[in-house]
Amino acid sequence: TLCLYPMIPILSGLIVGAGRGGERPGTWRALWLSFIYVQAMAVTYAAAGAAAGLSGRAIQADLQGPLAAGSFAVLFVLLAGAMFGFYTIQMPASVQSRIQHASHTLPGGQTAGVAGMGVASTLIVGACSGPALVAALAFIGNTGDAALGAAALYAMALGMGAPLLVVGTAAGRWMPHSGPWMTAVKQLFGFVFLGIALWMAARFLPSWLELAAWGVLLLVAAVWLLRKLPGGAGTPRLAVSGVSALVAAAGIAQVVGAATGAADPLRPWTGITGDPYAEARAQVLAEWRGVYGLDALEAALDEARAQGRPAVVDVTAEWCVYCVQLEERTLPDRRVRAALDGADAVKLRADVTAMSRDDRRLLEQLNVFLPPAVLFFDAEGREVADRRVVGFMNAERFAEHARAALE
Numbered sequence: 001t002l003c004l005y006p007m008i009p010i011l012s013g014l015i016v017g018a019g020r021g022g023e024r025p026g027t028w029r030a031l032w033l034s035f036i037y038v039q040a041m042a043v044t045y046a047a048a049g050a051a052a053g054l055s056g057r058a059i060q061a062d063l064q065g066p067l068a069a070g071s072f073a074v075l076f077v078l079l080a081g082a083m084f085g086f087y088t089i090q091m092p093a094s095v096q097s098r099i100q101h102a103s104h105t106l107p108g109g110q111t112a113g114v115a116g117m118g119v120a121s122t123l124i125v126g127a128c129s130g131p132a133l134v135a136a137l138a139f140i141g142n143t144g145d146a147a148l149g150a151a152a153l154y155a156m157a158l159g160m161g162a163p164l165l166v167v168g169t170a171a172g173r174w175m176p177h178s179g180p181w182m183t184a185v186k187q188l189f190g191f192v193f194l195g196i197a198l199w200m201a202a203r204f205l206p207s208w209l210e211l212a213a214w215g216v217l218l219l220v221a222a223v224w225l226l227r228k229l230p231g232g233a234g235t236p237r238l239a240v241s242g243v244s245a246l247v248a249a250a251g252i253a254q255v256v257g258a259a260t261g262a263a264d265p266l267r268p269w270t271g272i273t274g275d276p277y278a279e280a281r282a283q284v285l286a287e288w289r290g291v292y293g294l295d296a297l298e299a300a301l302d303e304a305r306a307q308g309r310p311a312v313v314d315v316t317a318e319w320c321v322y323c324v325q326l327e328e329r330t331l332p333d334r335r336v337r338a339a340l341d342g343a344d345a346v347k348l349r350a351d352v353t354a355m356s357r358d359d360r361r362l363l364e365q366l367n368v369f370l371p372p373a374v375l376f377f378d379a380e381g382r383e384v385a386d387r388r389v390v391g392f393m394n395a396e397r398f399a400e401h402a403r404a405a406l407e
Helices: 007-016 027-055 059-063 066-083 093-102 110-125 131-143 146-174 180-204 207-228 237-260 276-287 294-306 321-330 334-342 357-366 395-406
Strands: 289-291 311-316 346-351 373-377
Touching (some): 007 027, 007 110, 007 146, 007 180, 027 110, 027 146, 066 180, 180 207, 276 321, 294 311, 294 346, 294 357, 311 321, 311 357, 321 395, 373 395
Parallel strands (some): 289 346, 311 346
Antiparallel strands (some): 311 373
């Protein structure tokens, strides 16, 4: 699932940060730290599964607001500062001595720190809405079985975490031996952590500020590459200069994108050339009526029922990757529009980005655990439950699905 990808640099950075005194963490130590991270992730998913079984809701969705995501971003900025050597983050000496007494293979506090990051990553970063996760949550919520919910999501998290064991162990093997290289590698992951912090905060920043911040970060990284890496361990200066030039070019592109009105860091040139995805999504935003909160949605559905028209409800959020893909690539497609317009359907867009109390009420009432979800209602206001769309669906399949739901 997509939520696995940002965990890869997080775990790799934690492994890199495990080295002490210019030493690299050994293979077994890297494997152990990876195992701790995955187990913390799995236990957290298990707790979320148990909570879903008892309450019928996904707690991850409640942690996607500015406060939680902003706190996580600040945490990674602090971790980046430690990677750059500005300060040392460690547990109190008394706690360290107890941990060291219990385990001589790890420096005090690292096991607890890695476990804590596994928990935080799962709750904040891991709230992706892949069909497997949403289907599991829906099944658990319907059964009301907390034990089954815990076991199911624990098993799913172990499957998700298996690649992380490989990644984390490899991070312990490929790193250089003790010496200046280790300091450089740690600082390199300091930039990675700053990138993760920016990625977390970007969902609440204006587009121009996000691109400008990426530009500054990449340009500083390019300068750091030239100053830090060329000298040691026989590093080919030409290769490092080439990488630095590419990073600098990417940074300049971000700055230009910020100045020209681009909205996507992955496509900074669209401020000049135009962005078909942004134009398509703007079309969706114009054609779909926005509703905020349960009362507004119920009023819109009552209005559609009074007119004798079916309705389609897109449950979405700005922090949801699949939601943006659905609104950029699927809903604007001419086949989808023909299917919906042919049925004279009222198109409603329920935005739960803020995850306010009203947003949570809406999700609970619709029995939606995490966005995206697209719900179809007939002319009598009844949901066609077996036609609900969860996760991303391409335009061709969605058009066929919509025609069948609204016929």
